[in-house]
Amino acid sequence: MKTMKYILMAFLPLMALSCQDEWDEHYGQANPMASQESLWQALKGRAELSNFVRLVENVGYEYYFDGDRMFTLFVPTNDCLTEADVDSLTEVYNAQKSNRIKNNDNTVIKQVLQNHMAMYNYAAIASGDSVQMMMLNGKYSYLADGGVNGVKYLSSNMLYRNGVLFTVGSRLPYFANVSEYFTMDDELDSIASFFSRYNVYEFDASRSVPGEIVDGKTVYLDSVMNLKNVMFDELGYINREDSAYWIVVPTDRQWRKLYEEYKTYFNYDNRTAKRDSVENVMTHKAIVQGTVFNMNVQPSVNDSVISTNYNKANYRYYKCLRPFDEGGVFSGARSVECSNGKVFISDNWEIDKRTTFFQEVKIEAENAYYQDSIAKCKEPVSTYTVPSGNPLYGQVSGNAYVQVEPRNTAVTPLIRFTIPNLLSNIGYDIYAVFAPAIASDTLTTDTLPLKVKFSLKYNDQDGRQVNDIKMENPEGGTYVYETTPNVVDTILVARDYKIPTCSYGLSEPQVRLTVESDRGTASKYTRILRLDCIVFKPHEDDNNVSNE
Incomplete structure (x- = not known):
């Protein structure tokens, strides 16, 4: 109507x-x-x-x-x-x-x-x-x-x-909105408690009832305070009556199960400020990320839905295909109509962590913010771009790479990068992507392969940086890796590598990857590092199938 x-x-x-x-x-x-x-x-x-x-x-x-x-x-x-x-x-x-x-x-x-x-x-x-x-x-x-x-x-x-x-002739029915419904369902005490922690109130003079003026200030007979919740700022305004949101929420039993599983991924070292609180908050946020869907922006809800965390620049995450099909995010869930949307209550969680917070961490090597230190090289390091007419244009990430040259013929240069936002106790496949010299200059004579070594540092449980751990080539059984010349070459540095402590959301870097040129026969190998990017990708196996 x-x-x-x-x-x-x-x-x-x-x-x-x-x-x-x-x-x-x-x-x-x-x-x-x-x-x-x-x-x-x-x-x-x-x-x-x-x-x-x-x-x-x-x-x-x-x-x-x-x-x-x-x-x-x-x-x-x-x-x-x-x-x-x-x-x-x-x-x-x-x-x-x-x-x-x-x-x-x-x-x-x-x-x-x-x-x-x-x-x-x-x-x-x-x-x-x-x-x-x-x-x-x-x-x-x-x-x-x-x-x-x-x-x-x-x-x-x-x-x-x-x-x-x-x-x-009868009382008017009260129609709860999505956020209110959590407090009205006995199966949802856990998620109701989580959201309530972030409630704050702001005074609304326009809806309050003014009384007398005392000492130049209005005394209100009834002070109306509007609810504000920072989680709604992050996930969606599920408390607003003029909105249209669907949300998938776990039952209390499922919430406890997810918490026990997810908290191992947020094991911060003992020196982290307010460690227990940070671990608790991050674990709970991992559960609710990707669960809220703004129905005003869904092109075809039967084909796919994108959550409010979706970002076009990182399109592989927070998108769920065929949500009503078996195994879909809404399948098997009990649906409740609310005044501003729907609540899907699930006791069999179908939101894959590999489409939400289990994310690939990629740093561009030319980004100085992640360049922790350099040694035995000419300073400053140089950044090269790939011209639009180059055959490798579009194959190099961001069409730019960093070049690290040895200081002299007697040394091998190295560069160390900080790697942010890594989870604990999940396996990462670690990759280093190298660009050839011809990516910036097709007429170059430097067309030799590169021998390279890698090492990793991170905080142990007590918050101390471990000594550099040499990476062993998973495909060669040695500590030396070799690039293929004249192509953009992706090297698998480590497979299913687990770091015991979490650095997700921390401002201070904890994980550092060192890339060092290895000495080789001068006539057969270059010693110049040309790094495109570093990638830490959650390891995939037969037991972990993504929604994507």
Whole structure:
């Protein structure tokens, strides 16, 4: 149904074509039939609404109905809001208040009172039309076909000094959004607890109720605090009513299982500041990365979905193919409709870590930021680019490489790189990519192969750098590697190499790879290092199949 949003100030005509004349006649500003009573006076004067009045008084909310702000109220009668209901709701309100839950997030305020209060004035309209309203809790509701959100009203369009009153025969249903649903499902305590750690509140003066001015400052009768969560900034605003998000979440059992598996990948050394906290946070973030999908940007949801972490520049990650097919990210999950999307609850996790946080780490050798040190070479080192007309253009990463030349004929040059963001206890295949001299100059006479050696350093569990570990050629059983001349040559330095400590997210480098030219027969080998890039790629085996 096509909806039209109306934001109507007090005593202005409602903009519904089918009933505008009737509204102007019956509720116009000069209409003598318009009561000068407040909504609160009207509520207290109607015996069939006494239970609602008592609930309002029990939570101290009556100032909303007796002030100057304009509301449309949908008040349940005593037949559907009983005295026992009020007693139970009051008990819940007081329990949450004693736990320092703010009024705006107290479930009695948010899911009951504010759920029956629309901002501004609205009126019942002709059959077949629909009006969208924003409720005080931020939810959207609809006036249509003699009811609100499908709940028939018993009386309507009663205009008072500060709003319009409807009565309804049952309480209006509360439709949770994605972020709210976590707290409402007994299977999702773990993820609800994770997100709640990042909740902060910001004061919203526009929605707060001002009182007197004391010492030049406004004292608010009710201070509305908007929820802000830094995890939503990273993953998606799953708390916003005007959004459309799907999210896959693990049950508590699955959450614990994933945590035990993933925490081994975030084993920081003992000198890492706040080590236990960092390990805990990074492990939990690894679980939720790639789980949120903005449905406004999905071209074909049955073919593939991209998560909010997706980046076109690194397109191999955070994209899931055939999500509803067997083994797909949504397959086998219990689906729950929410006001701004869907929650897919999974007890059989189908999000492959190799498409999320198990990522290839690639550094461009010409990037000075990663050049830790150089020795026995001419300084400074040189960066060469590959001209667009060169046959190797596009084969060299970034079409640039670093060149390290020996200081003299008696030495072999070396260059050491820092490697960031490596996980602990996963196998990496380590590659070094070399460019030939002809990549920058097709007329060069330096067309000899290169003999080269590698060594690795990293922090041990106590935070000390281990001595250089010589890399053994997995394809030759020696510590020397040899390039193929006149091609862009990728050398496998190590296969399935595990580093015991994690450096993911740390500002201080911990892993260093040294590349050193090896002495060879001068007439047969060059000693100039021409490095394109270094790659640490998570090892693939038959038991680890990617979604890509």
